Amino acid sequence: MFSTIRYRFIYSLCLLLLATVIHAQANRNLLVQAATASQLAGYLQPNSKWVKYPLYADRAGWDKYTGTVKDSLIANGTKFLTYQWKTVPATAYLDYERTGTRTTMEAPLNSNVNALSSLLIAELAEGKGRFMDQVIDGVWAICEHSSWTLSAHQVVQKSRRSLPDFREEIIDLVSGDIGSLLSWALYLFKDEWNKVDPVIAAKVKKQITDRIIVPYLQRDNYWWQAFNAKPGATINNWNVWCNANVLVCMLLVADDSVRTKGVYKTMQSVDKFLNHVKEDGACEEGPSYWGHAAGKLYDYLQVLNEASGGKINIFSYPMIKDMGEYISRSYVGNGWVVNFADASAKGGGEAGLVYRFGQAVNSNEMKAYAAHLAQKETAREFIYEGRDFYRTIENIQTYTQVKQTTPALSTAPYTWYPQTEFCYIRNNNFFFAAKGGFNNESHNHNDVGTFSLYYKNIPFIIDVGVGTYTKETFSSKRYSIWTMQSNYHNVPFINGKAQPFSAQYKAQQSRFDPKKSTFSLDLTQAYPKDAGIKKWDRRFSLQANSLTITDDAVLTQADSTTAFHLMSWAKPVIENNGSIVLEKQSETISIKYDSNLLAATYETIPVTDPRLSNVWGKEVYRIVLTAKNKKLKQQYKVVISGK
Structure with a gap:
């Protein structure tokens, strides 16, 4: 039972022990403990013998590898036989600093890379040379780009500008993806390219070397490497994403003289990420980033495991499995x-990746969940991962395995992440999710103490999410964006004060009682001192058909507005008896409150950003329950019930 519901009683029973575990995790160093640099040199297989894909000339091998999806792969590539390779002009980069728009530069680059990936796969599947000239043109065009790095990420250059400075190479997520893709292309097609002209392969190798291998070896100060990270600094998906790409470049392209040094350096860097991740394995960046964080960690570990002949394998470490199963536990149902x-x-992960991760950590839950995700996917939808060529080529073989697996979803009644402070509780009617944490998490929103509530797998009390990324999203203006503010999350507004941004604004005493299905936390330190909070305890209790939210407030002053915000996908109907009715997709819930203590209103919030409107439609709603009395001590109770 313990393993299936993942609730660790040792944490909730002994917070002192938890603090000791948290402190100790900082020095796991799982990878460098698995192999020293000298051991690694003996483990790495020479001449890329570890690669499991057939050589291009092995047509029987590729026929077997592509199997039933061969025709689909060829058909997809055929669409790009007349593709016109795009340029990325200087003004496309400059548009980021002029208008804050990223897509002007990103769109043509991504279009080229996605086209090339499809053409490479099609040529591998067919093997007749029909796609080869277009492949060569695509490789050549991408090598001719002045930079593979996004305009939004160029601003870490010494110039602090978005136009690439040829004197400084920046390795980011996309330049790494392209370096990895071209490394695989070089490995698979080098002999064929040499028949056309050896300069093609030579050019590709030089570009990968100059843009990825050499700068990675020379620099220790890319922020995502985390070699110079200060204590408490956030180490997020960039670390494993970039290092996974660099690893491929080192293994497939780097000269023998630097390969081991480069691979070992990636191990040292990825250990920084593994040391940062909390032992419970939760992804504080959310499910949308799981594939870039835990998922990219899997990619990295799998390639390293294969390249070392199985000598470096940490998949049995419990935290790695918990990191994987986070994605299956965070799935509500119906795509939510x-x-x-x-x-x-919306979303739920890439089925092929989830399945392979499940295989590596021996999780039947993940494999069954992957099969659920893949039920309605065509072969093309399942296989292609854009510019992530490694996942695409891996998905080809995974497709049949997943389709032969019986779909199923996690049935765990609750999942408690005691260090990240996420709590999920599920029953036949409701899925409840809440968080404690602090206001400087990766991709942070000011949302300590917030919750979401799904009834019959329909979101009613919601976390709106984030809009399309712009220059402001990751700048000092981030918290001027409404979706980042606590006033647009399901938390209190206390004495005229919202939650500020900073790690000091945090939950205390977050705890979960599985017997009572209760999650509680102290919000006192989540607000600034001038909010006048002496004590603010929040408690959630889920019953068979209701959720009770209790806020016990003790204030030192009560001279301004205190209110409770609830973000809703359904349009509220406020009744006169302390009741609000929400109806969505033929299901209804009611929100009950004491009308002597609270006055209810709501606001309609237009949703114009396509990243949000694609999920919620044209509008969402903010319910505001405003305290009528300015008392220093008060208990507020809200009950949400299904009908």
Whole structure:
């Protein structure tokens, strides 16, 4: 039972022990403990012998590898036989600093890379040379781009400008993806390219070396490497995402003289991420980022495991499995997921990745969940992962395995992440999710103490998510965006004060009682001192058909507005008896409150950003329950029930 519901009693029973565990996790160093640099040199297989894909000339091998999806792969590539390769002009980069728009530069680059990926796969599947000239043109065009790094990410250059400075190479998520893709292309097609002209392969190798391998070896100060990270600094998905790409470049392209040094350096860097991740394995960035964080960790570990002949394998470490199963536990149903931070409320992960991760950590739950995700996907939808060529080529073989697996969803009644302070509780009617934490998490929203509530797998009390990324999203203006503010999350507004941004604004005493299905926390330190809070305890209790939210407030002053905000997907109907009715997709819930203590209103919030409107439609609603009396001590209770 313990393993299936993942609730660790040791944490809730002994907070002192928890603090000791948290402190100790900082020095796991799982990878460098698995192999020293000298051991690694003996483990790495020479001449890319570890690669499991057939050589291009092995047509029988590729026929077997592509199996029933061969025709689909060829048909998809055929669409790009007349593709016109795009340029990325200087003004496309400059548009980011002029208008804050990222897509001007990103769109043509991504279009080229996605086209090339499809063409490469099609040529591998067919093997007749029909796609080869277009492949060569695509490779050449991408090598000719002045930079593979996004305009939004160029601003870490010494110039602090968005136009690439040829004197400084920046490795970011996309440049790494492209470096990895071209590394695989070089490995798979080098002999064929040499028949056309050896300069093609030579050019590709030089570009990967100059843009990825050399700068990675020379620099220790890319922020995502985390070699110079200060204590408490956030180490997020960038670390494993970039390192996974660099690893491929080192293994497939780097010269023998630097390969081991480069691979070992990625191990040291990824250990920084593994040291940062909390032992409970939750992804504080939310399900939308799971594939870039835990998922990219899987990619990295799998390639390293294969390249070392199985000598470096940490998949048995319990935290790694918990990191994987976070994605299956965060799935509500009908495409909805728990979406704290910058995550979207829709999605659920890439089926092929989830399945392979499940295989690696021996999780039947993940494999069955992957099969659920894949039920309605075509082969093309399942296989293609854009510019992530490694996942695409892996998905080809995974497709049949997943389709032969019986779909199922997690039935765990609750999942408690005691260090990240996420709590999920499920019963036949409701899925409840809440968080404690602090206001400087990766992709942070000011949302300590917030919750989401789904009735019959329909979101009623919601986390809106985040809009389209712009220059402001990751700047000092981030919290001027409404979706980032606590006033647009399901938390109190106390004495005229919202929650501020900073790690000091945090939950205390977050605890979960599985017997009572109760999650509680102290919000006192989540608000500034001038909010006048002496004590603010919040408690959620889920019953068979209701959720009770109790806020016990003790204030030192009560001279301004105190209110409770509830974000809703359904349009509220406020009744006269302390009741609000919400109806959505033929289901109804009611919100009961003491009308002697609270006055209810609501606001309609237009949703114009396509990233949000694609999820919620044209509008969402903010219910405001305003305290009528300015008392220093008061208990507020709200009950949400299904009908």
